[in-house]
Amino acid sequence: MVDNKKGNKHFLQILNSFKKKKHQQLKNIVRIFSIILKDRKGILGVTIIGIILCCAIFSPWIAPCDPYEQEIANRFAAPSLKHLLGTDNLGRDILSRIIYGARIAMTVSIGGVSVAVVVGVLLGTIAGYNAGRVIDNGILWIVDVIRAFPQIILILVLVAVLGPSTLNMIMVLALTAMPRYTRVARAETLSIKEEEYIFAAKSLGAKNKRIILKHIIPNILPPIIILAGVDMAVMIMIEAGLSFLGLGVRPPTASWGIILRYGYRYIRLSPWMIIWSSIAIAMAMLGYSLFAESLRIALNPKDSIEKQAGV
Amino acid sequence: MPLLQVKNLCTYFKKDAGALSKLFGRGTKIVRAVDGISFNIEERETFGLVGESGCGKTTVGNSVLRLVEPTSGKIFFEGKDLLNMGDKELHKFRLKAQLISQNARSSLNPRMNVGEILSEPFEIHKVTNYEDEIEEKVCNLLKIVGLSPDDANKYPHEFSGGEARRITVARALALHPKLVVADEPTSGLDVSITAQVINLMLEMQNKFGLAYLWISHNLHIIKHISDKIAVMYLGKIVEMGSRENIFQNPLHPYTQALFSSVPDVMSKKKEKIILEGEVPSPINPPTGCRFSPRCWQVNPLCKSKEPKLIEIENCHWVACHRCKT
């Protein structure tokens, strides 16, 4: 009976502490967002990304028309009340296609960057922490091999070999983006490795795994995050580019790159496809960059403007 | 049996020459940060280690805790050989010997709040599995060092220098160690805060029965708190002894120069011993006595033969050819 009670107590305590941790993390996120939203850049960035995310998640409810419904009689129409952005080469509503296109853009950029960041940062910190040893040289070698290829060529070749699909695109983009993160993570780790708080952790008896996960990684995040923000923007562009070349998602899927492709083909008949898809891509890239910049400032507890008064 | 016994400790660092230098025959330089040091620390004792920058005192602190691997020599902690310990035993050693770093702010992870920082010792050594207990211990620690339990949610940059120092003291004491290496614990702090921190550390010493290896260049503080003192110069101990002996009767010329350089409030303005030149580099220490280039009592023997640390009187050792009487 006693054992059972102890077991229950243990379980409850774990549950409590878990809730507390989540509560603490949520508070942290709220705090970070409040800092971001005080900055003009942040507000603009969050708004743009928010809009795009909403489009991506709630596309079936937001889009006025079915993105695949064709109205051949009404092709290349100019913006009108019914089709706010006009229609494309098959009479499909451009606005709806752009809204659905946000899904592809978001999936590819967030997915690709996430994989690249996770793998890159882990490899980079391990390499930096063991600088000079075999594992460091090994990781650097792998990374340098990937970097030796021009990024575009590597992407094209891999996509051509693996076949165009969203998942393949994410994997390929992640692979080509990863070296940057490894390099940055390694460089940051090298400089942080000698900091006094790492030394203090070692003197407490912390093992290497703990030092890397709890001390090093949280402190190297700012440059990684801003790089990720820029990368997300770049990945949207690359996705658009691949789809433009016909190596991305296949039509009739609505993706900004596809709209761009056909818009280019039919530019003499109607400029609207190119205009709206370009604006969508540009806005997404802008939004990501602004958000990443203000996130970086918000994430660094020391960088607040309060430190200006140097008495 | 002394708590800590150090015998002939040497810690050298390699300063790698670049590829081009190697091509021209200039090989790897060796920085002899600590070059043959021996001393003992008893339980509950405060051992003051004095010296200027470059003398190696910080390296002594790091070597004694094996945070930097000593090159040679022997260190015994509670009778056990520290340098030949296995990983598990070393882990247990860390429970009993802790470090307070020089710069309090930078020894606190800026991305962890105080609660996480102070829970870390308990988590590393798996003192308990219950989060509640750890929280309780953290609150206790904060109270002991004069901070409030609410501070556990704050981040290091929100604290003043003195408060950050208190947090590092709390962290060092979390596991009730027996030896604390305090590396310049009051550097950068104001006069009134220094007094508070010193009082705190003395209180902790009384409460937990700690021994301190107190490293500092502030002679006033060393004079106040130490039981035994060692003066270091360029990797070697030049004079060592009880507090009374050292301060009432400094024998080594460097010790005398050091004491006379310290500005003393309300002292009669006496003739100061102003040393010429700078501290030489520990890469190429001078031959013979390392202080000979700057010593005003130098004679030819000093330049050729290195003096050994000899016991001049009870609890007073000097390494100087001129102090043999």
Next chain:
Amino acid sequence: MGKELLSIKNLIVEYLTIRGKVRVVNKVNLTINKGEVLCLVGESGCGKSTLGLSILQLLPESGKIINGQIIMKGQNLLELPEKTMNEKIRGKEIAMIAQDPQRSLNPVFKVGDQIIDVLRFHEGNRDQRDRSTKNTLQPSRRKALWKQKAINMLDKMGIADAGDRIREYPYQFSGGMKQRVVATMAFISNPSMLIADEPTTALDVTIQAQIINLLKDLIKEYKTAVLYITHDLGVAWEISDQIAVMYAGSIVESANTESLFKKREHPYTEALLGCLPGNMMRNKTQKKHLNTIPGQVPNLIKPPSGCRFHPRCPYSMRICKEQQPILREVSPGHSVACFKKESR
């Protein structure tokens, strides 16, 4: 008053921070006489560095001089245009030595070039007339003269082989030597006043003794007035003729050095000097606890009402919470800002 060199009247300096306005220097009155060393003593956050920077108007962007006058040789420095300030005052009439010699020197330029730069800026605008030929000097001849002047000065500062070292970079100098180079740059234009902001804090004790000795010799030779800012009371005792103690933006006590240390009129001065470990007697067995000042330095965004020291003062009376005391002379040459001392 022929002796007065610099007179600060009612100076108020505020910083604009994200949390509000911080009044860092609060109606300060200070006078420095010719050839005198005045030590400005206080703990961190009291505003002493800001006061020093305000004289040369070198405050960071968030700092603003709200009110006051800084009068030197009949002129209010705060009214001078920036160009005059730069050409005539900074580095010429008033020179400055900062705390960290590492950051005072540009790491990518040779030391000699940096010293000659000072000369070039201050003397290069005027025509140099060669005494023998009465013609305007050639630029190359001017540069050679400057170089020689720099070498002579470095030599005077105690740097051996000055002629060779003038070609070296700052990283090749140690901390103490860097500070000597900075002192060279400060004294080479023969300033009438020097502002030294904690020049020896970053240095070792024996090097500090060397630098202080050097400064004493230079002050004697050049008869420069010095505003020496420090938190180290021992150094203040050694080097100064007059001392002003600052707390939370105001000067609380001002006197000549011996008088201040002996009498310690203001409660803060008394408490501060009481904290020093050097002054404690202790018996052999028990380590006595040091005296401390209870509480903490006040938050200057919302400072305490009335006298800013009253929350920590053992003698505080009701009037201390209501009004701010003004510096008043309690004995010849010795002023205190304290209601308790005034009432005697």
